[in-house]
Amino acid sequence: MERFLIKVCGRVQGVGFRYFAQYTASTYNITGLVKNCDDGTVRMEVQGEIKVINEFLSQIRKGNRFVRVEEMAIKKISIVDNERGFKIK
Incomplete structure:
Protein backbone atom coordinates (compact mmCIF):
# COMPACT_ATOMS: atom_id res chain seq x y z
CA MET A 1 0.00 0.00 0.00
CA GLU A 2 1.32 3.43 -0.99
CA ARG A 3 0.05 7.03 -0.81
CA PHE A 4 1.07 9.91 -3.03
CA LEU A 5 0.48 13.65 -3.14
CA ILE A 6 0.03 14.74 -6.75
CA LYS A 7 -0.08 18.29 -8.10
CA VAL A 8 -1.77 18.37 -11.50
CA CYS A 9 -1.21 21.26 -13.93
CA GLY A 10 -3.01 22.05 -17.17
CA ARG A 11 -6.66 22.57 -18.05
CA VAL A 12 -7.88 21.00 -14.82
CA GLN A 13 -10.24 23.55 -13.23
CA ILE A 53 -2.07 3.73 -8.75
CA ASN A 54 0.11 3.68 -11.88
CA GLU A 55 -2.87 2.53 -13.98
CA PHE A 56 -5.03 5.25 -12.41
CA LEU A 57 -2.41 7.93 -13.14
CA SER A 58 -2.16 6.73 -16.74
CA GLN A 59 -5.90 7.34 -17.15
CA ILE A 60 -5.63 10.73 -15.44
CA ARG A 61 -2.79 11.75 -17.80
CA LYS A 62 -4.97 10.84 -20.80
CA GLY A 63 -7.75 13.03 -19.46
CA ASN A 64 -10.97 13.26 -21.44
CA ARG A 65 -12.34 15.64 -24.05
CA PHE A 66 -12.46 18.50 -21.51
CA VAL A 67 -9.45 17.79 -19.30
CA ARG A 68 -5.87 18.35 -20.49
CA VAL A 69 -3.12 17.34 -18.07
CA GLU A 70 0.18 19.04 -18.90
CA GLU A 71 2.25 18.09 -15.87
CA MET A 72 2.06 16.06 -12.66
CA ALA A 73 4.39 16.42 -9.67
CA ILE A 74 4.28 13.28 -7.53
CA LYS A 75 5.54 12.90 -3.96
CA LYS A 76 5.24 9.88 -1.65
CA ILE A 77 3.49 10.66 1.65
CA SER A 78 2.33 8.76 4.75
CA ILE A 79 -0.52 6.27 4.47
CA VAL A 80 -3.88 7.16 6.03
CA ASP A 81 -5.25 4.16 7.95
CA ASN A 82 -8.88 3.07 7.51
CA GLU A 83 -9.57 5.57 4.71
CA ARG A 84 -12.71 4.91 2.70
CA GLY A 85 -13.63 6.35 -0.66
CA PHE A 86 -12.23 9.13 -2.81
CA LYS A 87 -13.54 12.52 -1.79
CA ILE A 88 -13.92 15.81 -3.62
CA LYS A 89 -12.95 18.72 -1.38
Whole structure:
Protein backbone atom coordinates (compact mmCIF):
# COMPACT_ATOMS: atom_id res chain seq x y z
CA MET A 1 0.00 0.00 0.00
CA GLU A 2 1.32 3.43 -0.99
CA ARG A 3 0.05 7.03 -0.81
CA PHE A 4 1.07 9.91 -3.03
CA LEU A 5 0.48 13.65 -3.14
CA ILE A 6 0.03 14.74 -6.75
CA LYS A 7 -0.08 18.29 -8.10
CA VAL A 8 -1.77 18.37 -11.50
CA CYS A 9 -1.21 21.26 -13.93
CA GLY A 10 -3.01 22.05 -17.17
CA ARG A 11 -6.66 22.57 -18.05
CA VAL A 12 -7.88 21.00 -14.82
CA GLN A 13 -10.24 23.55 -13.23
CA GLY A 14 -13.73 24.33 -14.48
CA VAL A 15 -13.76 21.24 -16.71
CA GLY A 16 -14.98 18.50 -14.35
CA PHE A 17 -11.51 17.20 -13.51
CA ARG A 18 -12.33 16.44 -9.86
CA TYR A 19 -15.38 14.38 -10.85
CA PHE A 20 -13.34 12.62 -13.55
CA ALA A 21 -10.67 11.81 -10.95
CA GLN A 22 -13.26 10.58 -8.44
CA TYR A 23 -14.97 8.35 -10.99
CA THR A 24 -11.64 6.97 -12.23
CA ALA A 25 -10.45 6.33 -8.65
CA SER A 26 -13.66 4.43 -7.88
CA THR A 27 -13.10 2.12 -10.86
CA TYR A 28 -9.63 1.28 -9.50
CA ASN A 29 -10.67 1.07 -5.80
CA ILE A 30 -8.28 3.89 -4.92
CA THR A 31 -8.93 6.03 -1.85
CA GLY A 32 -7.95 9.64 -1.27
CA LEU A 33 -9.10 13.10 -2.20
CA VAL A 34 -8.98 15.74 -4.90
CA LYS A 35 -9.07 19.50 -4.37
CA ASN A 36 -8.80 22.67 -6.47
CA CYS A 37 -5.93 24.99 -5.49
CA ASP A 38 -5.87 28.79 -5.70
CA ASP A 39 -3.04 28.72 -8.27
CA GLY A 40 -5.19 26.94 -10.89
CA THR A 41 -3.76 23.48 -10.23
CA VAL A 42 -5.45 20.51 -8.62
CA ARG A 43 -4.09 18.57 -5.64
CA MET A 44 -4.78 14.86 -5.26
CA GLU A 45 -3.88 12.39 -2.56
CA VAL A 46 -4.18 8.81 -3.78
CA GLN A 47 -3.75 5.58 -1.84
CA GLY A 48 -3.67 1.97 -3.00
CA GLU A 49 -1.44 -0.68 -4.47
CA ILE A 50 1.36 0.83 -6.58
CA LYS A 51 0.40 -1.06 -9.77
CA VAL A 52 -3.18 0.16 -9.50
CA ILE A 53 -2.07 3.73 -8.75
CA ASN A 54 0.11 3.68 -11.88
CA GLU A 55 -2.87 2.53 -13.98
CA PHE A 56 -5.03 5.25 -12.41
CA LEU A 57 -2.41 7.93 -13.14
CA SER A 58 -2.16 6.73 -16.74
CA GLN A 59 -5.90 7.34 -17.15
CA ILE A 60 -5.63 10.73 -15.44
CA ARG A 61 -2.79 11.75 -17.80
CA LYS A 62 -4.97 10.84 -20.80
CA GLY A 63 -7.75 13.03 -19.46
CA ASN A 64 -10.97 13.26 -21.44
CA ARG A 65 -12.34 15.64 -24.05
CA PHE A 66 -12.46 18.50 -21.51
CA VAL A 67 -9.45 17.79 -19.30
CA ARG A 68 -5.87 18.35 -20.49
CA VAL A 69 -3.12 17.34 -18.07
CA GLU A 70 0.18 19.04 -18.90
CA GLU A 71 2.25 18.09 -15.87
CA MET A 72 2.06 16.06 -12.66
CA ALA A 73 4.39 16.42 -9.67
CA ILE A 74 4.28 13.28 -7.53
CA LYS A 75 5.54 12.90 -3.96
CA LYS A 76 5.24 9.88 -1.65
CA ILE A 77 3.49 10.66 1.65
CA SER A 78 2.33 8.76 4.75
CA ILE A 79 -0.52 6.27 4.47
CA VAL A 80 -3.88 7.16 6.03
CA ASP A 81 -5.25 4.16 7.95
CA ASN A 82 -8.88 3.07 7.51
CA GLU A 83 -9.57 5.57 4.71
CA ARG A 84 -12.71 4.91 2.70
CA GLY A 85 -13.63 6.35 -0.66
CA PHE A 86 -12.23 9.13 -2.81
CA LYS A 87 -13.54 12.52 -1.79
CA ILE A 88 -13.92 15.81 -3.62
CA LYS A 89 -12.95 18.72 -1.38
